[in-house]
Amino acid sequence: MAHKPTPTSDAKSAHAALLDSEVSRRRLLGMAAVGTAGAAAAGIIGADAAHAGNNGNRGPGRNDAHRRRLTVLGTTDLHGNVFNWDYFKDDEYTDSAGNDIGLAKISTLVSAMRAERGERTTLLLDAGDTIQGTPLAYYYAKIDPITGGHVHPMAAAMNAIGYDAAAMGNHEFNYGLDTLATFVDQLDFPLLCANAVDDFTGEPAYEPYVIHTVRPRGARPIKVGILGLVTPGVAIWDKANVEGILHFPGLVEQAQVFVPQMKARGADIVIVSAHSGADTSSSYGDALPYPENAATLVAEQVPDIDAILVGHAHSEIIERFVTNTATGKQVLLTEPLRWGMRLSVMDLDLVQERGRWHVESAHSHLLNANSVPEDPAIVEILTADHETVRDYVNSVVGTNLTAMSAQTSRYEDTAAMDFINHVQSDAVTRALAGTPEADLPVLSIAAPFNRDASIPAGDVTVRDVAGMYIFDNTLLAITLTGAEVLAYLEQSAAYFKQVTGTGPFAPDDVTNAVTPTAPNGTPDYNYDIMGGFTAPLTYDIDIAQAPGSRIVGLSYDGAPIDPAQRFVIAINNYRQSGGGNFPGVVSAPVVYNAQVEIRQLIIDWVTAIGQIDSSVFAATDWRLVANGAPVIIQA
CATH class of the missing domain: 3.60.21.10 (Metallo-dependent phosphatases)
Incomplete structure (x- = not known):
């Protein structure tokens, strides 16, 4: 039209x-x-x-x-x-x-x-x-x-x-x-x-x-x-x-x-x-x-x-x-x-x-x-x-085997967020080849800041991809320890309201919690989902617990995370430079910063590969629980 x-x-x-x-x-x-x-x-x-x-x-x-x-x-x-x-x-x-x-x-x-x-x-x-x-x-x-x-x-x-x-x-x-x-x-x-x-x-x-x-x-x-x-x-x-x-x-x-x-x-x-x-x-x-x-x-x-x-x-x-x-x-x-x-x-x-x-x-x-x-x-x-x-945004750059939507990404693991994390991790991994950090495991963060984002099955256009990542953020990589990864995820989990029982809840009953730094409710863009690349990062978020004590069972590659283990984190410039005030980030060593926009990286990735196959990168690596039992969300 x-x-x-x-x-x-x-x-x-x-x-x-x-x-x-x-x-x-x-x-x-x-x-x-x-x-x-x-x-x-x-x-x-x-x-x-x-x-x-x-x-x-x-x-x-x-x-x-x-x-x-x-x-x-x-x-x-x-x-x-x-x-x-x-x-x-x-x-x-x-x-x-x-x-x-x-x-x-x-x-x-x-x-x-x-x-x-x-x-x-x-x-x-x-x-x-x-x-x-x-x-x-x-x-x-x-x-x-x-x-x-x-x-x-x-x-x-x-x-x-x-x-x-x-x-x-x-x-x-x-x-x-x-x-x-x-x-x-x-x-x-x-x-x-x-x-x-x-x-x-x-x-x-x-x-x-x-x-x-x-x-x-x-x-x-x-x-x-x-x-x-x-x-x-x-x-x-x-x-x-x-x-x-x-x-x-x-x-x-x-x-x-x-x-x-x-x-x-x-x-x-x-x-x-x-x-x-x-x-x-x-x-x-x-x-x-x-x-x-x-x-x-x-x-x-x-x-x-x-x-x-x-x-x-x-x-x-x-x-x-x-x-x-x-x-x-x-x-x-x-x-x-x-x-x-x-x-x-x-x-x-x-x-x-x-x-x-x-x-x-x-x-x-x-x-x-x-x-x-x-x-x-x-x-x-x-x-x-x-x-x-x-004309530009409607130009086709590839195909998608299975439709992906970010609609539920703020309260459940979705292929849409896994896709962003996969592309970011891939870019960082390739960029670090031959560097001292090349052998470190790579993790990535993404936030569900556009609830309407989706990529349909079939032809994929620039606007499909651009809608998945609406900000002009650039990609960086920093290093954090396992202990710092845990602290990061604990702050991210403050996005959720504390509940009793497992629901069922409406999405707004558990998300966008009011905090001292977010008196009008924590925005979606300050909730980060972290995922692994060559091996999974898995964890539960127990929202029956108070903020700061919610991350349960944090594991990498099937084993409890080592607090001293060093990880490379693919992260956007807004977050790395202090946006959201996440712990350990601003002072963390930067190991990659080519000033490439993430949105363009995703467009380029789809253009180069020609096909999005979610079976390659999508998995359920995190979930909301209350005292260990899965929380039920009904939109």
Whole structure:
């Protein structure tokens, strides 16, 4: 099924007609005349209709020279999504919540908001993670890289929509600094990052902030300072790309440096675009001295910030206020979920006193992308790129004898996870030939981070394989002892909730346990399944026991594991560099690191072998038990 652009012969005319239609305007914006029920139907989340639809420059008392409303629109974690399209399914995107995705829909919402609020007093920002996450993004980073001259689809779309500024996300660094530099050059707006610091100069390597002058009619210009910050986790997750070149101080520390600079340069209003979650936590534990998610800390500890557009956590925050401890001022936070599912709308009502503007009151709400059609102008610009990538992901690279699915991989041993571990182990074993580690037994880890991943029987395409491994992680190998393997598996087993009895349980009854470092539940990507290559690694996970005492009968090649035995572990760069804070990993010797993406390794393996035969690698090597008896899971 092809992507179907909005039928039109003139994209601009169609778009203008959409905005000129009073019915459409009310459906999109939830104007006061529509009422609260109408606003809900229009996709407005978390605001009463009167507030959502009121134009601050037209309401009572708002049209004098000393009061204005500034509207700041925001997206985050777009992750390479232009269209409402799932490349792994080769069909329109859909999920159980009825969400739509992509910049083409965001463009429609943005245009409508500019028409309602006034283009002069409306800004559009993004909070990072833009150029990674879909085959569309991968293709123009690796297959036809933008360093060769092709304009990145995300740059083309964001330029056409007219972003005013964006922050870098941690995934901007995935493809190396050359690709990032090219992307920065292709943008018509600044890509900001105050806490990516050049190791040699000690100064930010990228533009830390911009001061944008807003010129409302009949009033003094408003100077809006926009500061970009990224989670310090880049130093861990993309160490191979940044080590020795860039370092990443904390968000609070850098905001304390640059917010005063912005104010000194005349910024009336300060907005932070922070690729860092609101709820303070770190997936890497204490591996860095700065927290991964620190947006709330920035609001609390750094004076003179008016609002923060939050990213990274893929959460939906409609409106949250945080009190600055030094000034008592309320700082507005909002986060528009991910992938272009939502558009944040921050309304800052300003008053001018002694020649400077300040925020008198602030509110925010979200607009839902599923309430609007795609912008025909964006569709027209990027359909050719989209179709090129569809052709790429649908190309056949081999055959599969037996269908494999990852659907149940988080609670039972599956061929799908065994397949990933087999390919990783094979690559490491071949790479270590002739080295001192060549005779060590090889183990491998894989996480069930895509429950929808499957490879059908018959022809296997690039998208089948890409769906099995959706992240752009690279493969490394480290060495651990048998004792360290046990400790690693114990931490992984903390993913499970403690139970009494053997069930039957629903999957959610036993998975995604809440822990001190995962207050919202341990994500699937932090549950690792470990398997052997030339000989099996076998173990039970007893979830009737407390975390730390769950791994039972750990054996290698049929014998209890020797705590002193050295093993080579095939592992991804995210995990090896501290992601998930697994014990012993960061300090473990690295014996292989060729910077090859695991997804591409799997594609290359299938292409070279030509056939996937699960009987070669699939076996039941681990199981869930409760006090030694098998746990029953019924999906």
